[in-house]
Amino acid sequence: MTPVDYLQFVLAPQVVNGLALGIAVVLVALGLTIIFGMLDVINMSHGEFYAIGAYAALALGAAGVGFWFLLILVPVLMVPLGMVAERLLIRPVFDTKDRHVTTLLVTFGLGLIVEDVLKIIFGANTQRPPTPIPGATEILGIILPNYRIFLILVGVAIVLGVAYVVYKTRLGAMVRAAAFDRNMAASLGVPVSLVYAGTFAFGVSLAGLAGVLLAPIYSVFPTMGRDFILLAFTVVIVGGMGSIWGAVVAGLLLTQVQALASLIISPVWTDPIVFGTMVAFLVFRPQGLFGRLGHA
């Protein structure tokens, strides 16, 4: 195989696949990092909210709702779900001394319940919705599935949209202010409780949207959240808790490392490399690449 052939048929497809996976991970990590950075809550049920989004898309799709409408409908439906979860599970323990542990355990428990409920309702078997955009396109000699190209473009648009809201609007300034100093933000008139609930719901809604988008590629099954959530947590820690750009950079970087490392070494070593990176960051740079939300 010539170097050009290697580039075209081995390296480039691997990079593109890594990019699609990276975008998928970023989409899941985005909601997680916002909740983490803003509320200081480790939402262990985030993967299950992602699964709920995927199952909602599956069920509504089977009922005849079109994919394009699902992209709007499912995230909207996830908002009240997030609001209720925050109100019933997070807020009652939010001001307790052991908030970190308590919220971690509460959301972990919620995740287990959701997983079982999904099993009861939909069964344990893997299901796969039809690809909304079938076919493939050849770009520079590389064959790319159309839906993956769409996913990359939509992922970029979502990240830019979220970044715009968080970093360029007054609503985003309120979120970042409340993330940094709850009392001071409240003393300036920021409705902190509403901002917290809204942020949690927004994060959950993003997880649901990720579920809709990724279901056609990664299939739908009750434990699907677990596959992504570990990588998403790694992305959040390496990128910096609450940092959107951190999640993007870390998500793309780590998935490329995963994709390219498997060309050189045995694939069994890719996970230790990725999670080893997370451990290294926790020890040597706990604030991550880009620092915390609301912090300079």
Add this chain to the structure above:
Amino acid sequence: MLAISGLHSHYGQSHIIQGIDILAGPGEVIGIFGRNGVGKTTLLKTIAGWVRASQGAITLDGEALTGLTPERICHAGVGFVPEDRRIFPGLTVGENLSLGLLQVRGRSSQDEKRAIDGIYDRFHRLGERRNQLGTTLSGGEQQMLAMARVMVGKPRLVLIDEPSEGLAPMIVAEIFAIVRELRDQGAIILLVEQNVHEALSVADRFHVVERGQIVFSGDAESQPDRERLLQLIAV
């Protein structure tokens, strides 16, 4: 009119504020003096809603503030400039200021722009640094921003805690000029300050706090009251 009567508050088991009464009218600056740890900062935090009042009443123009959240106290017309400025370091100067606009509901975007432009006209340095992050400002600039952030909301009561702490004399003069402007706008100002001489230059009246209680009240213009004040706080 600000009316505080029989105010008590606790930090955990510690009884910090032990029955404080204060009356103040529009355009009045009230100095709150006392040694470290006597409860001056806790008094302001209790009024701002950061510390829950365990007893007593706080009213501003007849509206009860006791028991309200800091957000609702803000909307009732109270601005707070805390001791350590509490600038949001990850927000730009402009974003920090824009949060001050939240105090007044229902302002048009034109009114808001006018208010912010007014601040930039008044504080040129903030205008020049409007796109810089809060963390990049000097201590004096941060204090200016903290004061301006409150000013833009046009509060009726302003709580200011140690505004001159750690600042160069020139900046201190500037900060006290801002206090005078707030007073001239008709705001009631409660000023906690270690720099007694500067504080007396703007204050109309003052209270001395010891162990969570007011032990002496005086007129800032009265020489005997000033002398008594200096004895009490041993400056």
